[in-house]
Amino acid sequence: MNIFSKIFNKQSALIPLVAILLGLLFGAIVMLIGGYNPIDAYLALIDKVFGNPYDFGEALRAVTPLIFTGLCVAFAFRSGLFNIGAEGQFIAGMTGASIVGIKLNLPWFIHAPLAVVVGAVFGGLWAALAGYLKAKRGVNEVISTIMLNWIALFGANLIVNRLLIEKGQQRSVHIHDSASASMDWTSAILDNARIHWGTLVGLVCVAVFYIVLWKTKQGYELRASGHNPEAARYAGINVQRNIIKAMFISGLFAGLGGAFEVLGVFKYQAILTVSPGYGFDGIAVSLLGGNNPVGILLGSILFGFLSYGSAGMSFEADVPNEIIRIVIGSVIFFVASHGIVQLFLKPFYFKRARKRKEAV
Amino acid sequence: MDIITTLGQLMNTTLVFSTALIFVALGGIFTERSGVVNIGLEGLMTAGAFAAAVAANFVEAGGGAGAPWIALIAAILCGTLFSLLHAVATVTFKANQVIIGVVMNIFVLGLTVYLVKSLYDGQGQTETIKEAFSRVAVPYLSKIPFFGEALFRAYPTTYICYALIIISYFVLYKTAFGLRLRSVGEHPGAADTVGISVTKYRYIGVLLSGALAGLGGATITLTTTNDFSHTTISGQGFIAIAAIVFGRWHPIGAAAAATFFGLAQALRNFAQLFDFSKHIPNEVLYMLPYVLTLLVLAFSAGKSNAPAAAGEPYDPGKR
Numbered sequence: 099m100n101i102f103s104k105i106f107n108k109q110s111a112l113i114p115l116v117a118i119l120l121g122l123l124f125g126a127i128v129m130l131i132g133g134y135n136p137i138d139a140y141l142a143l144i145d146k147v148f149g150n151p152y153d154f155g156e157a158l159r160a161v162t163p164l165i166f167t168g169l170c171v172a173f174a175f176r177s178g179l180f181n182i183g184a185e186g187q188f189i190a191g192m193t194g195a196s197i198v199g200i201k202l203n204l205p206w207f208i209h210a211p212l213a214v215v216v217g218a219v220f221g222g223l224w225a226a227l228a229g230y231l232k233a234k235r236g237v238n239e240v241i242s243t244i245m246l247n248w249i250a251l252f253g254a255n256l257i258v259n260r261l262l263i264e265k266g267q268q269r270s271v272h273i274h275d276s277a278s279a280s281m282d283w284t285s286a287i288l289d290n291a292r293i294h295w296g297t298l299v300g301l302v303c304v305a306v307f308y309i310v311l312w313k314t315k316q317g318y319e320l321r322a323s324g325h326n327p328e329a330a331r332y333a334g335i336n337v338q339r340n341i342i343k344a345m346f347i348s349g350l351f352a353g354l355g356g357a358f359e360v361l362g363v364f365k366y367q368a369i370l371t372v373s374p375g376y377g378f379d380g381i382a383v384s385l386l387g388g389n390n391p392v393g394i395l396l397g398s399i400l401f402g403f404l405s406y407g408s409a410g411m412s413f414e415a416d417v418p419n420e421i422i423r424i425v426i427g428s429v430i431f432f433v434a435s436h437g438i439v440q441l442f443l444k445p446f447y448f449k450r451a452r453k454r455k456e457a458v
Numbered sequence: 459m460d461i462i463t464t465l466g467q468l469m470n471t472t473l474v475f476s477t478a479l480i481f482v483a484l485g486g487i488f489t490e491r492s493g494v495v496n497i498g499l500e501g502l503m504t505a506g507a508f509a510a511a512v513a514a515n516f517v518e519a520g521g522g523a524g525a526p527w528i529a530l531i532a533a534i535l536c537g538t539l540f541s542l543l544h545a546v547a548t549v550t551f552k553a554n555q556v557i558i559g560v561v562m563n564i565f566v567l568g569l570t571v572y573l574v575k576s577l578y579d580g581q582g583q584t585e586t587i588k589e590a591f592s593r594v595a596v597p598y599l600s601k602i603p604f605f606g607e608a609l610f611r612a613y614p615t616t617y618i619c620y621a622l623i624i625i626s627y628f629v630l631y632k633t634a635f636g637l638r639l640r641s642v643g644e645h646p647g648a649a650d651t652v653g654i655s656v657t658k659y660r661y662i663g664v665l666l667s668g669a670l671a672g673l674g675g676a677t678i679t680l681t682t683t684n685d686f687s688h689t690t691i692s693g694q695g696f697i698a699i700a701a702i703v704f705g706r707w708h709p710i711g712a713a714a715a716a717t718f719f720g721l722a723q724a725l726r727n728f729a730q731l732f733d734f735s736k737h738i739p740n741e742v743l744y745m746l747p748y749v750l751t752l753l754v755l756a757f758s759a760g761k762s763n764a765p766a767a768a769g770e771p772y773d774p775g776k777r
Contacts, residue, residue: 128569128572132572132573132576133576180556182497182556182560231752231755231756235755235756235757237752237755237756238703238764240495240497240556241699241700241703241751241755242752242755244497244696244699244700245696245700245748245749245751245752246748246752248693248696248745248748249745249748249749249752252741252742252744252745253741253745255741256739256741256742256745259739259741260739371689372688372689372692378560378563378564381557381560382561382564385557418571418572418575418576418580420567420568420569420571420572420575421568421572422568423564423565423567423568423569423571423572424565424568424569424572426564426568427561427562427564427565427566427568427569428565430557430560430561430564431543431547431558431561431565434547434553434554434557434558434561435546435547435548435551435552435553435558436551436553437550437551437552437553438546438547438551
């Protein structure tokens with residue numbers, strides 16, 4: 099109970115909620131300007147997510163990668179680092195899982211777990227590279243992770259093109275069935291929605307995130323290095339090594355997300371023309387969730403549902419589904435500049451304060 | 459084809475690609491020198507590219523003349539408008555600058571593609587601009603072998619760009635305005651004590667970055683792609699940021715760095731001219747600018763010249 103009251107105290111819960119409302123409202127205004135009916139559009143969105151078992155399952159599938167990238171961004175942030183590179187680490191994870199899933203032939207109980215682990219490690223190492231550059235070379239991690247995103251995008255395409263390509267297609271060959279991470283029994287319940295083990299692993303990671311960061315010595319060192327590197331150094335903590343470690347663990351989360359996307363959803367890796375975008379949404383999710391594991395879970399459910407439901411908006415209400423990027427963008431904008439939200443809230447606070455005074 | 463002409467053309471293409479990057483990098487220098495980090499340059503560039511394409515389409519549909527120039531102005535206005543959002547959030551409301559920058563990128567890309575689909579009956583790109591900029595040769599100078607071809611047969615935007623590099627240098631280092639702007643980025647507390655308004659100079663810095671990034675985005679639609687879609691900018695704003703770091707927050711340094719990245723892009727287009735390039739996969743060429751940036755950052759000796767207060771909201775209470 100204690101944890102919950104800590105997470106849902108008034109300030110930290112109220113601002114995201116108001117920001118979400120403002121974001122949806124802003125999206126509605128943009129729709130009105132574009133000549134669309136926002137009520138129809140939002141109803142179509144809700145219908146798309148909750149309308150039938152298949153769509154609900156697919157919406158859960160869309161939530162899953164956001165849990166991972168959200169945890170990734172938040173873990174780095176808690177350690178005082180800005181990891182803009184969840185995108186690249188996600189792609190690295192996809193690639194690691196694809197290589198193992200396609201190139202190796204193993205029994206299922208080794209194959210799928212190995213592919214997941216290799217994907218996670220690929221993501222971790224990709225992030226650790228940025229950590230190394232920061233710790234040893236003083237390269238700002240914001241710049242290096244952005245660069246590494248692009249290198250990962252083209253590097254992954256290179257590997258798919260040279261090693262894994264299905265002739266005549268813009269994608270790799272399929273992974274072996276033994277490497278599949280699908281959860282067939284749940285899929286069957288949900289009309290063959292592409293449900294996979296990643297969703298459960300994501301929930302476990304939410305707990306792992308909490309335990310590692312707040313219940314272990316290592317987590318304490320990471321937070322101390324992030325909060326006040328000078329004090330941490332004085333206390334005998336190796337700050338440089340902790341920067342690399344923090345990035346590695348952060349990247350593990352994104353890598354896991356990427357691995358499950360290949361092994362559980364698509365079963366192949368496409369040649370990407372643009373980044374899949376989960377990394378950037380991860381920043382949104384982590385911010386909305388206050389860099390808190392439970393908050394991140396709620397944030398990824400919101401953004402995952404919005405993203406998946408937006409397809410319904412464009413299909414039924416004819417609204418271009420980019421509208422949801424506008425909504426998500428403005429929600430984060432309002433969370434980040436909470437001063438603006440407080441400005442909106444002020445009149446209500448005043449009224450309540452006055453009432454209290456009158457009561458006295 | 460003789461080697462001199464080829465190299466001249468390569469240099470010319472380099473300039474076409476780097477012009478846009480230089481505009482954006484100059485804008486980034488103004489904002490970062492004032493102490494506001496702007497990761498949103500990519501988004502501001504996108505806004506400019508979008509506004510330019512739409513404005514050009516509208517002017518052409520109305521039969522009006524001077525479409526590219528009106529488009530250029532529209533792009534500057536649009537970039538400035540979006541950077542105003544950035545300034546309000548980061549300077550007035552002290553929001554985290556990196557987060558707001560990332561948000562701007564998500565937000566602007568969503569908004570522009572949404573508007574394109576709304577305006578063009580669900581299509582993913584604007585109509586092709588018929589009267590985009592064409593190359594202008596400077597009399598006499600363009601006849602010089604190699605250099606004439608390389609430097610003096612260029613788009614009008616490139617000439618504007620030459621001028622802006624010099625103007626930016628002059629403004630930043632030779633005027634009182636520049637001194638104040640830089641002081642706000644180095645030590646806002648000290649600047650505040652001597653009566654320089656931190657808020658005002660930071661607003662100016664951010665708005666200038668919006669105007670210049672908008673100009674950079676317009677350069678791409680009006681010289682290279684001739685229309686706007688969601689892939690028009692794809693990462694060039696980030697390369698411009700790299701050019702700023704690489705060029706150590708100095709207009710001339712950043713322009714040189716941007717030219718270097720422009721060369722990396724031009725080489726991609728010219729690759730088939732060289733025999734050895736047959737062995738290099740396309741993806742490696744695409745990666746090149748980013749890998750080079752990382753290597754340069756990792757091995758550049760000495761401390762960076764980043765403005766000391768960049769990234770920190772100014773809090774007078776901490777003075």
